[in-house]
Amino acid sequence: MSINDRGYRLGVYEKSMPDSLTMQEKLASAKEAGYDFVELSVDESDAKIARLDWSDAQIASVLDAGRKAGIRFESICLSAQRKYPLGSAIEGGAETAMQVLRKAVLLAMKLGIRIVQLQGYDCYYHETSSGRTKENFFRSLRKGAMTAAQYGVTLGMETMENDFLNTVEKAMYYVRQIGSPYLQVYPDVGNLSNATQSVCRDIRAGAGHIVSAHLKETVPGKFREIPFGSGDVDFPDAIAALYESGVRRYVAEFWHDGGENWKQVMKGNLDFLDRQFEKAFELLA
Secondary structure, eight states: OOHHHHHHHEEGGGGGOTSSHHHHHHHHHHHHHHOOOOOEOOOSSSHHHGGGGHHHHHHHHHHHHHHTTOOOOOEEGGGGGGGGGGGGGGHHHHHHHHHHHHHHHHHHHHOOEEEEEEEEOOOSOOOOHHHHHHHHHHHHHHHHHHHHHHHTTTEEEEEEEESOOOSSSHHHHHHHHHOOTTTTEEHHHHHHHHHHHHHHHHTTTTTOOOOOEEEOOOOOBBOSSTTTOOOOOSSHHHHHHOOOOOOOTTEEOOOOOSSSTEEEEHHHHHHHHHEEEEEEEEHHO
16 A cells, blocks of 8 residues: 555564564565565674675565565664664774664665664663763764765664653754754654653654654553553554654564464554554544
8 A cells, every 4th residue: 555545654573573484475474464664673683683794695685575575674673782882881882883883874775775773772781871871872873874874874763761762852852963864763652652741742842853653562661562452552642743743654563472373463463553543643633
């Protein structure tokens, strides 16, 4: 279904499907369920990080899989940044994180991907947020935006579950300070629901600077693996605020739980979210 048919495009996170599937099988499954595109995962596992070093032949194979399936990978979720955070104060940590980010931008460019979603962490596993990690994050983010500008790839900062960068308003500080059209915001409405009492007001703080949004269910204190419809996220209100702010691209974020009914789950989640869009449009009418 094209954007002219329903006014938005809805993709799906790669990890919603079994990892054992080939790229073509994942793309074909997403299309069969009714999604418009797939978000590629580059997480902290060795197998996913290795994607940053794909050969030209491997990249050509992924592009060919997209042509055959009739659907593409259109964004990258760079959750490897939990392992390699931009603000790391460990010796060599920030430099390694920048190498990872540069590789992600180059991979995106080669795959024809326009958006790389960044994780809003200054540090994660083995460090505590400090003035130094925040300074390193800002410096690395500015360098990353310059690299992204060279290749025409947009970096979208995700709002996370931590206090450092858990709202659109906090992300907008970096957007304004760095001032690059290639550094924008990519909020997660589930994370926002746990971070602020006014999700819609926070979303509107980023109007004109939100490139996409993760649609994910959450409950207080738990940020993932909550089935759609069983949590506390007010999807119609959030979607209405996003739509009013110019957002037309969304990603359904959920994870394959090992069950054999994953295809039914994918289709059921798409149907659920389409209903939330219908309710959002009623609010906007």
